[in-house]
Amino acid sequence: NxxxxxxxxxxxxxxxxxxxxxxxxxxxxxxxxxxxxxxxxxxxxxxxxxxxxxxxxxxxxxxxxxxxxxxxxxxxxxxxxxxxxxxxxTEALKKHAVFDAENERIQLEVFIEKLKKQTTQKKNILKQKKDREYDLREKINLEEKNTANLEVDMTNTLLDLSREGEEAKFPGHQTAAKDFEEQYKSEFYFDLWKRECQDYLKKAENILKVLQEESRARDRYNETSQELGEAQKELDRRRYEEKKWYGLFEEEREKLLTSIHKWLKGSEELILTEEEIQNLIRSFSNLHEDYTFEKACAPMFQANQRCLNTLETENVRLKHLIEEKQDEKEKLEREIQEWKGKKDPEPERHLDTQSARYALEKAGISYLPFFAAVEFRTEVALEVRERLESAITRMGFLDALIVPEKYTKRLVKHDRVLKPNPHILAHTLGDYLYPTLADDHKGVTATDIDNILRSIIVGEVKDKLTVPTVDKDGRYSISMLSGHAPREEQAVFIGKEARLRFRKQTIARLTEELVGVIRELDALAIKENLIKTRREKLEEEYNAFPGDCDSREAFTNYQELKLQVKTQTEEVERVNQKLKNDLNKLQEIKARLRNLTIGMPLVAKEEVYEAALNYMKEYSGYLQNLEIAYQKYISNLRLLAQSRESLSDVEEDVDELKGELNSLDDQLVLKERQLSEVFKKLQELGAEEIRQEINRVETRLNAIPEEMVDVTxxxxxxxxxxxxxxxxxxxxxxxxxxxxxxxxxxxxxxxxxxxxxxxxxxxxxxxxxxxxxxxxxxxxxxxxxxxxxxxxxxxxxxxxxxxxxxxxxxxxxxxxxxxxxxxxxxxxxxxxxxxxxxxxxxxxxxxxxxxxxxxxxxxxxxxxxxxxxxxxxMDKDIELQQTILSEKDRELYEDIIVHSVGRIIRSRINRADKWVTQIDGLMAERDTSNGLTFSLKWKPRTAEREEELDTMELVEILRRDSRLLGEKDIERVTRHFRSQIERAKETMVEKGYGETLHQVIKEMLDYRRWFSFTLYYRKAGETKRELTNHVFFTFSGGEKAMAMYIPLFSAAYSRYLEARDDAPYIISLDEAFAGVDEKNIRDMFDLVETLGFNYIINSQSLWGDYDTVPALSINELVRPQNAPFVTVIRYYWNGKVRRILRPQDEMSKVMEEDDDAKGNTNVVILAEQS
Incomplete structure (x- = not known):
């Protein structure tokens, strides 16, 4: 599928x-x-x-x-x-006079160069000293100006200190300022002044902290007092809630016990013992207080497991029996198929024997088993045939091989070969059996078979050790072995007819056994289904055990509130203690404040001390600025003295350097004169050429060692x-x-x-x-x-x-x-x-x-x-499955359009259309007291996609004879349902799980989804309008009731019209006709009676004794003062008078006595009264 x-x-x-x-x-x-x-x-x-x-x-x-x-x-x-x-x-040049003069020249040139360097160094030092002298003079002028400016700054800072100290009421300012003015030019220490300032500042800060602490303590005390009131109020509220939820819990627990009693009475499979029932009721009587729901359910769980185990044991036993019978059935079926597939039955052979015969065939050696090579002569009686075959079987000859004479001496593994030793003019098996060969058989000849037959004597012989013998009564002898064969039903293997008969008998016997096994399997399947039904019933009863949602929730809320009451009580005690602690803390702070403010010139107010602290902080800053300015002033004085001393030292160094430069100039003039004299001497000796040669040789000699080292x-x-x-x-x-x-x-x-x-x-x-x-x-x-x-x-x-x-x-x-x-x-x-x-x-x-x-x-x-x-x-398999699925889609479209599904949809739509017409007609016949009538229309829906058909078009095509549909119509319907199926597949993909494609297509083909019901109303003198939610809620209570009851009764009656003539038209109503006035209630009963309903209804106040009701049984349920029982008071209404019935009165007799009630069906109203 x-x-x-x-x-x-x-x-x-x-x-x-x-x-x-x-x-x-x-x-x-x-x-x-x-x-x-x-x-x-x-x-x-x-x-x-x-x-x-x-x-x-x-x-x-x-x-x-x-x-x-x-x-x-x-x-x-x-x-x-x-x-x-x-x-x-070089040695030769050193002996020349020019060499000495040249050495002198070199020494003078070196000395002169040294003097020039010394002169340059001294001049540089002299210039640095003069620059230093100028810088020191400029520095002294600047420091004298800075010192004067610092004196002005200190004077201004003293004025600021006086102003801030007076605002802060600082008592130590006047004395400290006076000492500074007297001592600042020599040396002044600020330690005492700063310590007094800090002490005053710290004391003011401590007092301010205590003032702020007092304010916070007072606020905390007021907040705690308010918090105590709120906590006490919350405690009272939670105690009330606790009491309310405990009462609700007891009520829900009683309801749960009632449901359990009802469940115990209704259970058919899940049966509890008396002890389990007592334990269950006792546990649920103390549910949640002493037992959890799971623990309370333990007796039920135990009973369920016991019943389940019993059913499971029986089910396992049945499955075991079914499996055994199924195996037996399959074995018999295999045997039947094997026997049907066999041409001729053959004796059982060992696997090695089968392999050996296969090897003979492969080697090209012809052979025939004894039983397949012979046939009984027609004159041999059936009993003799059975005796001979049984004896031959016991002798081992039945399945032994007959081979051509040339192969008789060949050794054969795992098999038996008959070797001929024919007896002429003797009574042998050849008198009872004759050779039979298949038309296509080659190799073994009739002579080979006949020789074997004539090698076995029938009757007694003297030399039994060498000649095999067999007798017509089943006796046989072979070598040292002799015996008598047991009786069989008939000859089985020798003779084609015998083998055929044996094959048919075996198949018939196996078939009869198979039928018996199938009957046993059917009986076991019925028992298994019964066990399954009982298990389902057990599971249904187990799942129907009353749940514990309401009582658990009520108890949980009660426990939570109980815990909340305890917590809130502790909270009230905690807040009360906190209030006492806050009061003690406030009194302690006030006492500490009184001690701190002794001797202070300020008023003990938070804002006053805050202002004083600000002034003192400014005062402390000015004091720090004064100290810094004073330190700079003292430092400038010291730097000024040092600069003046340095200037004196530099002036002395300048004078000393000038003298040293004059001495160096005199020495330089002398040495230059001596060098001039040496040059004149060298010129006279022609030393220039010699000097150049000496320089060349010395230069080269100095270079050669380095070059040798480099080469090495x-x-x-x-x-x-x-x-x-x-x-x-x-x-x-x-x-x-x-x-x-x-x-x-x-x-x-x-x-x-x-x-x-x-x-x-x-x-x-x-x-x-x-x-x-x-x-x-x-x-x-x-x-x-x-x-x-x-x-x-x-x-x-x-x-x-x-x-x-x-x-x-x-x-x-x-x-x-x-x-x-x-x-x-x-x-x-x-x-x-x-x-x-x-x-x-x-x-x-x-x-x-x-x-x-x-x-x-x-x-x-x-x-x-x-x-x-x-x-x-896998890709190939997917392509194949998609092809198969497409074929299935095509089959589905054809089934919808042409075959059974289309016919079913057509018939259902026609029936539904008639049903809507009936309902509309019934509602139109109702005329209420205010002229309100209703009608119903079944509207076809429009298409949701472009490729789909409107419901009206689709239904019109499906209502036609499928044999008269054209290709265009079939294509349109196919396209419509293909779109629907694609949408079904998309829906399935979106859901991902939970529904199969079959279920989604089933919903798509639900013709009821193709239409929508529209309910109309009409009041007297008005046109017909659609009954929408908005209009419904504008109706009066009675009109709303009729808007619900009239369509409901009409639909129910229409459905009952399809029932058998003797079927009851039963309806039941809870809180019947609530909100409907007396006139319309009378009409409602008239409608119910007119439609012939058998009804059971209940109401708080409705008795039903209207003239439109011909006969009625009324039961009043009375529960005085919330008693744990209900009393039933019975009445009878005969269409005119309502009278009370005695306990011994029977309704049937009362109705027989009432001529008007004869033929009417009993109807019961349950009127609840307290």
Whole structure:
């Protein structure tokens, strides 16, 4: 059905969504793994190329270094020879007179330069001293002005202090100000003045705090007094509520006990013992006070469990019997099918024997079982046939094989072969049996069979040990064995007719047994359904046990209020104690204030002390300013004295420097004159050329040692570089060897990953023609390498594991598993010698870790396959189910338009239309006292969507003969219901659960939803109008009642018209005709009687003794003074007089005595009176 197909489709889509989520993570994981392996391959190739390039560069540089080293050796030899030559030339030049004169010149030039430096330094110092002298004079003038300004500031500050001190009534100001004016020019200390100021300020602050504390204490006392009044008022209110809720709780508990008594009487399955009933009533009598609801229900729970266990035990016993009978039924059905499928019945054979015969057929060896190769001769009696077959069976000949003579000596495993030894002119089985061969049988001949038959003697022989014999009475002999065969019903296997008869008899017997088992199963099913019904009844009675909502709520409220009363009582006591504490605190503060204000010149008011504190704070600030100004004044005086002393020292230094400069000028003139004389002497000796040669030789001799040291260093550096480069070249050779092996391993790992074919986007796996793995790895990494920048394998693996575990519950039927594969196990032996190389170990470790990967496997159609394969198959299944669902939709449309559903809807709409017409006619006949009448219309609804039909159009088409509908009409109706069904599917998706597609379509096809009822009213002299809620609430009480009762009675009567002639028209009313006046009540009874209703109604004040009522039984229920019982007083109304009935009167006799009441149906009114 559509629901089942829809559910299968939804399940497939859930599986598909779950698998898609898993595949997304798996595809991301596969891409990242392949990208990692591609990156490893590319990096290894890059390292190999880098090492090869480094080896070439190092080799070239090594050759250059060796050439440089040879050049440095040659340079060292040249420097040593040049040094020896220059030293010999120097010795020769030192012996010339010019050399001494040149030394003298050099000494004079050095001394003169020294004198010039000293002169320059002294001049600079003299300039600094003169600048310092000018600065000190300017500083002294400025400090004298600042000192005068500070004296003015201190005078002004003293005036401010006098003003603020007078406002604050500070008694210590006058004395302190006078002392300052007398002592400030020498030295004055502010400590006493500040201490007196702070003491006065602190005392005023303390008094102000106490004044504020007194104000707050007074406010707290007033607030607490008010709080006590409110708390006491709340306590009284809660005590009243507590008492009210306890009374309500007792009332609800009594109602609950009454409901439990009623439930106990009505229970048929859930039966409690007397002890359980007593315990239940006792517990509920003390409900919530001593027992919780669950604990009070314990006897009921116990009884329910006992009854449930009894039913469950019986149900388990029945299920066990049903399962046994079902197994027996299935076994018999299988046996019947097996017998029906057999061409001929065959004796039972061992499995090894069956295999052995199959092997003979495969080897091309013909054979026939004895029973299938022979047939009884027609003259052999049935009894003899049974005896012979039974004896042959016991001898083991019945299913033994007859083979061509050439195969008789061949050994056969797990089977028996008859070897011929025919007896001529002897009484043998050949006289009772003859060979029978199938038309298509080849190999075994009639002669082979006849030889076997004539090898078995019938009767007695002398040599029983060598000749098998059988007798017509069932006796047989074979070798050392002889015996008598037990009797069977008939011959079964020998003879085609015997086998056919046996097959039919067996099938008939098994069929009869099957019918018996089916009857037993039906009987057990009836018992099982009875148990199920009893269980449902038990559950219904269990669920019908009265609930405890009202009493629990009342008790909870009572408990809460009881706790609130206790809490509020404690609150009143707490507030009362707080009030006492606040009063004591206020009195204590007042006493403390009196002690603090003794001797203070201020009035003990909060605002006065606040003002005094402000003045004193200003006073304290001015005092601090005075002290700061005074400190600056004293500091300026000290700086002025220091500056004057420094000026005197600087003047003395200037005079001393001027004298030293005059002495240096005299020495410089003398030395310059001596230098002039030396130059004249050198000029006379021609020293310029000699000097230049000496300078050249000395300069070169000074430079050669440094150059030799530099060459020696370069020699050493070149030698070390050669050694280092030789080592580097060797290392690069080793690196290249290792890189080649690593490249091979990475290539193997990458190729294995590609061969797994786990990339969903197959375009990423396509190799170009002749493309190698390395080139493909680079191309793949360009396309997908961005993954490695945004994530890593650990994160992707975690996401895959998380997705696997999240979706495992949905995909559990596919048995998803995770396997670790492709892990590199073997490391090449070339790496063994370098096992301590940490870098190599890290690379190998990375290679092994990268090679290892997770593979997801799912089970589908009994095979272990990848998730991508399952997803593809799942897409095909979803497409198939959607196709099936579309076919179901088409069938549904045809069924609605043409077949049974359309016919049912047409008949229901026609019947409903007639029913509305009947109701409208009945209401139109009612004429109330104020002329108010009612009518009813059944209006078709308009279409909700453009592709849908209005109800009027749809009904008009459905009412036609389906055989006369045109293609256009069928298409319009199909489009209408397709839209409706699509809306039903959308509704189902929005709800998500709770309804099947069948239920939603059922609601859509409910023709009652295609129409809407509209009720109209008309008053005397007015036109007919629609009865809306607004109009209804403008009616009087009687009109409202009639607006409800007249349509209701008319609808009920219309429905009863479809009942049988002898069916009662029963209605019942609670609080009948409330709010209707006497005239209209009389009309209502007339309507009820006219329509022929049998009614049971109750009312607080209604008796029903109207002239429109021909006969009535009245029962008055009396409960005097809230008594725990009700008294029934019975009356009878005969249409004219109401009279009371005695207890012994019977209504039937009373009505027989009343001629007017004959033929009327008894009607009862329950009139409640208290």
């Amino acid at each position: 559509m629901d089942q197909t829809k559910q299968q489709l939804e399940q497939l889509k859930r599986d598909q969504q779950s698998l898609k989520k898993l595949c997304r993570q798996y595809d991301r994981y596969n891409q990242l793994v392949l990208a990692e392996k591609a990156e490893g391959l590319i990096k290894t190739d890059r390292d190999l190329r880098k090492f090869q390039k480094q080896r070439e560069e190092l080799t070239t540089e090594l050759i250059d270094q060796r050439i440089q080293h040879e050049n440095f050796n040659e340079r060292m030899k040249d420097l040593k020879q040049e040094k020896l030559s220059l030293e010999e030339e 260093k370069k020699q050493r550096d070149a030698y070390n570089a050669i050694k280092s480069m030789e080592d580097s070249v060797n290392e690069r050779e080793l690196d290249i060897k290792v890189a080649i092996e690593l490249f091979k391993l990475w290539k193997k790992v990458f190729s294995e990953e590609m061969n797994l074919n786990l990339i969903k986007d197959k375009s990423l796996l396509q190799l170009e023609k002749g493309e190698e793995a390395l080139k493909y790895a680079g191309r793949f990494l360009q396309k997908i390498g961005y993954l490695m920048q945004s994530t890593d394998r650990d994160k992707v693996s975690d996401n895959l594991n998380q997705s696997f575990h999240q979706e495992h519950g949905v995909l559990v039927e596919y048995r998803p598993t995770q396997d670790t594969i492709c892990e590199l196990k073997v490391v090449p032996e070339e790496f063994a010698w370098d096992a301590e190389d940490n870098t190599l170990q890290l690379k190998l470790k990375q290679l092994i870790q990268t090679s290892r990967r997770v593979q997801l496997i799912l089970e589908y159609s009994g095979k272990r396959v990848s998730p991508y394969y399952v997803l593809e198959e």
